Amino acid sequence: EGRHQTFSISTDAVWDGNWTVVWYSIPEQLRLNRGRLSRWLSFRGFGSLQDGTWIAAGDRERDVVSLSRELGLGDHVITFIAKLSKAQTPRSLVDQVWNLNALRLAYDMLAREFAPYARKGFQSKISVRDSFIVRTRAIEMFRDTISQDPRLPDSVLGMRWKRAEVIKSFNVLQRNLAPAAKRYFRERAM
Numbered sequence: 001e002g003r004h005q006t007f008s009i010s011t012d013a014v015w016d017g018n019w020t021v022v023w024y025s026i027p028e029q030l031r032l033n034r035g036r037l038s039r040w041l042s043f044r045g046f047g048s049l050q051d052g053t054w055i056a057a058g059d060r061e062r063d064v065v066s067l068s069r070e071l072g073l074g075d076h077v078i079t080f081i082a083k084l085s086k087a088q089t090p091r092s093l094v095d096q097v098w099n100l101n102a103l104r105l106a107y108d109m110l111a112r113e114f115a116p117y118a119r120k121g122f123q124s125k126i127s128v129r130d131s132f133i134v135r136t137r138a139i140e141m142f143r144d145t146i147s148q149d150p151r152l153p154d155s156v157l158g159m160r161w162k163r164a165e166v167i168k169s170f171n172v173l174q175r176n177l178a179p180a181a182k183r184y185f186r187e188r189a190m
Helices: 003-008 028-043 060-068 088-095 099-120 128-146 163-189
Strands: 018-024 045-052 051-057 077-083
Touching: 018 028, 018 060, 028 045, 028 051, 028 060, 045 088, 060 077, 077 099, 099 128, 099 163, 128 163
Parallel strands: none
Antiparallel strands: 018 051, 018 077, 045 051
């Protein structure tokens, strides 16, 4: 699931205007699974609207229902697919739930840090060890950044930022450095 989450993010988010709202009231004896559910929601791009209430762009009902059942929380989790009233804008809701300024800075930092490694021909100039280090570091930093992303189109957010550039660079970097990084890992781990 983590692999799919990290390597399948799109540069051009598509949104149908729907929101998935997850509300839960989970008994104390199930707090471990409550924590698992919260971490999963956060990792999948949900934002916490308030305690026990999470929101994400698009229809994510199937995933939420599946996970809540898997965790034995099906009776304690309610999922809604909703539209925002016309009195509020998507951006005003996003600003209440996600820290877009911090996210913009994170994407800027990723662009500065990893764009050079995605340049054509760079993989021939880097050792297998450094390929492994750069690729592993990029995956971890990218995963952390995209988990904070509301995954709404730039036009809805009214933002010009480096998200698309970073996603493209990340995909190229992964493709270019993967063979050497995997070779280094196999040499050391086997």
